[in-house]
Amino acid sequence: KYEVGSHTWPSTQTLASFISVNRGLFNNKTVLELGSGGTGVGGIACGMARAKRVYMTDKENGEMMVILKKNIQSNGMEDICRVEVLDWFDPSSLQSFLSSLDSEIDWIVASDVFFDNSVFEPLVEAISTLLHRFPLAQLIFSYQNRCASWSIVDLLKSRGLDSSLIRKEEVDGGHSVQLGLIYKRREETIVAGIEGGASVSSLVFVSCPDGRIIGRSTHKGSNYCLDGVQKTADSLVKWIREAKQELKIVGPLDGLGMGLSGAEDAGINEHFMDYILSQHGDVGRRVVLKSDSEASIAACFREGGAVIISGTGSTTRLMTRNGELKGVGGWGHAIGDGGSAYWIANRGMRLLFDVEDGMEEANIERLRKVMLEYFSLTDKIQLLDLLYSKFDKCKLASVTAKLAENVDDATIASLFHDAGGILGKQMKALIKKIPNEATEMGSNLGVLVIGSVFKSWKWMREGFIKELDMEKSRVKKMTLYRLTVDASLGAATLAALSAHSTIPLRELKDEDVFDVLP
Numbered sequence: 001k002y003e004v005g006s007h008t009w010p011s012t013q014t015l016a017s018f019i020s021v022n023r024g025l026f027n028n029k030t031v032l033e034l035g036s037g038g039t040g041v042g043g044i045a046c047g048m049a050r051a052k053r054v055y056m057t058d059k060e061n062g063e064m065m066v067i068l069k070k071n072i073q074s075n076g077m078e079d080i081c082r083v084e085v086l087d088w089f090d091p092s093s094l095q096s097f098l099s100s101l102d103s104e105i106d107w108i109v110a111s112d113v114f115f116d117n118s119v120f121e122p123l124v125e126a127i128s129t130l131l132h133r134f135p136l137a138q139l140i141f142s143y144q145n146r147c148a149s150w151s152i153v154d155l156l157k158s159r160g161l162d163s164s165l166i167r168k169e170e171v172d173g174g175h176s177v178q179l180g181l182i183y184k185r186r187e188e189t190i191v192a193g194i195e196g197g198a199s200v201s202s203l204v205f206v207s208c209p210d211g212r213i214i215g216r217s218t219h220k221g222s223n224y225c226l227d228g229v230q231k232t233a234d235s236l237v238k239w240i241r242e243a244k245q246e247l248k249i250v251g252p253l254d255g256l257g258m259g260l261s262g263a264e265d266a267g268i269n270e271h272f273m274d275y276i277l278s279q280h281g282d283v284g285r286r287v288v289l290k291s292d293s294e295a296s297i298a299a300c301f302r303e304g305g306a307v308i309i310s311g312t313g314s315t316t317r318l319m320t321r322n323g324e325l326k327g328v329g330g331w332g333h334a335i336g337d338g339g340s341a342y343w344i345a346n347r348g349m350r351l352l353f354d355v356e357d358g359m360e361e362a363n364i365e366r367l368r369k370v371m372l373e374y375f376s377l378t379d380k381i382q383l384l385d386l387l388y389s390k391f392d393k394c395k396l397a398s399v400t401a402k403l404a405e406n407v408d409d410a411t412i413a414s415l416f417h418d419a420g421g422i423l424g425k426q427m428k429a430l431i432k433k434i435p436n437e438a439t440e441m442g443s444n445l446g447v448l449v450i451g452s453v454f455k456s457w458k459w460m461r462e463g464f465i466k467e468l469d470m471e472k473s474r475v476k477k478m479t480l481y482r483l484t485v486d487a488s489l490g491a492a493t494l495a496a497l498s499a500h501s502t503i504p505l506r507e508l509k510d511e512d513v514f515d516v517l518p
Contacts, residue, residue: 010171011142012111014179016045018140018166019109023049024242029106032130033057034086034123034139035113038067042109047077053103057086059093088119088126098133105130108139115143117150124152128159131184136248139182140166144175160185164252166282181282183251189501190214192253192284193492194236195295196222196260198312199394201236203243204488208254208501215247216486221394225262225332229272232260237280256284257495259295259487261313264330286498290491293317294325296448296483299490302505304441306430308423311451312397314340316426318434320441326433328426333393339422339460341397341453344415348403349387351411352380366409374399404456413459420460424467431475444477449514450487457515470518480514 019026019042026049033043036056043056054077056068065083072081084100087093108130113123127139156163166179189208194201201222205214219239224232240256256276263269273287290298296307297319306318314337315330329336337343348367354360368380375386386396407413427447434441453460470478485506496503 010175011144011177012039012041014169014177015042015109015111015140015142018142018179019045019049022238022241024238025049025245026051026107028052030103031055031107031109032105034088034108034110034126036068036083038064038071040068040071040081042111043081044072044075044077046107046109047072047075047080051080051107054081055084055097055101055105056081057084057097059087059089060085086126088122091125091129094126094129098129105134105137108137110139110141112143113141114150114152115146120150120152120155124155124159124161127182128156128161131161131182135184136250138250140179141182142177142179144171144177146175156182162186162251164282164285167279181251186251189254189499190249191255191257191492191495191499191501191503192240193295193488193490193495194222194240194256194258194260195292195487195491196236196258196263197292198223198261201239201260202486202488203240204486204492205243205247205249205253206489206492206496206503208496208499208503211504214249215243216488217243217246222258222260223262224260224268224272229268229275233272233275233280237276237283240283252282253284253495254501255286255288255495255497255499257288257290257295257491257493257498259290259292259298259491259494261292262332263289263291264327284495286495288491288494288498290494291315291317291330292487293327293330294319295490295494296450296487297490298493299485299487300448300481300483300505300508301446304438305446305448306427307448307450308427309450310340310419310423310453312341312394313337314343314423314426314451314453316423316430318430318441320435320438324435326430328430328433338426339419339453340451341400342393343422344400344403344419344453345396345398346387347418348399348412348415349380349383351415352383356380362411362414363409364411366406367403367411370402370406370412371399374402401452407456407459416456416459417463419453420457420463421467422463423460424464427464428468428473431473434474442474442476444479445475446508447478447480448483449480450483454514461515465517468517478517480517481508481512482514484512 026046031046031051031054033056036058040056043054046054086097162185164181169177192205194203199221201219203217269289293307304321309315316328318326355364493503
């Protein structure tokens with residue numbers, strides 16, 4: 001006789017795929033699968049994701065249980081997966097199962113258990129019992145949509161539970177499969193902010209409106225111009241999910257703010273946000289994406305201000321009191337990044353070739369020695385491999401730190417002087433874009449200076465001031481500030497605003513002053 005539990009439905013594959021992609025969530029965790037049937041694909045997928053223990057459950061059915069145990073054995077999961085009886089329609093069955101547990105449940109998974117609305121109420125009641133017993137657990141479920149009028153939302157709400165749609169997929173036959181999350185309702189408003197630089201990204205979770213820091217995490221650089229929207233978003237989402245679990249944050253964030261390197265195109269930003277909301281709906285209810293420079297300004301200035309970023313790359317941005325953004329530079333290494341670590345490294349390499357070609361005059365002995373030793377090369381011609389066939393912007397830029405240790409050499413010092421000049425020229429152009437009505441910016445413009453290159457400000461300052469030419473500028477005073485708070489807090493501030501909340505702003509203090517010009 002054909003039985004529902006003996007068939008692998010499309011929704012099962014959707015669930016297994018999610019588990020496989022996010023295997024870090026299940027590593028060394030205890031998982032309960034509801035409605036395993038005879039296949040137990042979801043539970044076995046958790047076992048393959050290195051779960052510590054997987055309880056695979058269904059109502060008493062001798063034949064299905066035999067098939068399920070064979071599937072477990074065939075996949076080599078006998079030491080991880082354990083078959084148990086759990087009948088949603090029988091509260092005593094659930095209590096018996098709970099009393100037999102020797103550990104907390106971390107995750108619950110289920111596939112196509114909402115196949116008939118006659119099971120909704122007893123199933124939701126069982127889920128409610130489980131999630132109130134294990135409030136840090138969450139249920140990931142997939143199901144094939146069979147009737148548009150069916151809904152479990154009211155049943156969940158009446159039991160203090162919430163749900164979120166992770167994503168919807170179209171399958172053969174014109175049907176759709178939905179992947180969702182059920183969790184115990186959270187009263188606290190929690191937002192997160194990401195500052196994604198070219199080399200490293202930082203993530204902070206914040207409670208609103210008090211601004212309490214719940215936790216932090218770091219990750220590789222995030223730039224969709226280099227890696228594409230989908231790859232960048234998927235990588236960030238995977239990181240956020242694992243960080244949330246580490247901090248015991250249940251359910252979607254109330255807001256996710258991101259300030260990413262290269263996020264300058266409003267159209268692409270909109271696509272990026274839509275992709276996260278439609279494909280990763282469990283991460284956040286609201287998503288905001290701005291450039292990393294905007295996030296930095298939001299972290300420190302409520303009434304507007306400016307920022308100069310000079311790390312691996314460079315950019316200069318100004319935000320007015322009403323949120324209008326003005327910018328100069330920030331167009332990447334091919335046509336921009338002036339005054340950055342990459343620019344200094346590239347300029348130094350170019351100088352080696354130009355001097356030996358007779359196009360410029362300079363003493364390049366120390367410069368050549370530093371460059372070749374740093375990259376373990378024997379001849380300058382080998383630099384061409386690094387610049388072309390083996391191009392790695394971050395790797396090339398990293399030599400600038402070594403050059404900074406050799407600024408007693410006049411040629412190397414001139415590289416930093418010229419970098420300061422480029423940044424000064426950018427700031428001069430930016431000042432011209434200040435609206436006429438923003439008179440407060442002219443009297444004393446607050447500017448954040450961010451990035452490793454500013455560690456060499458002593459050798460950059462003269463070039464910066466010369467090109468800035470403040471005597472002819474609308475700005476009569478400029479106060480440069482160190483960024484003493486993580487720019488991810490600025491992104492979190494944007495997230496809080498999207499969630500109709502706020503985060504207290506840390507006031508800039510005298511000890512935050514980097515320099516005052518003139």
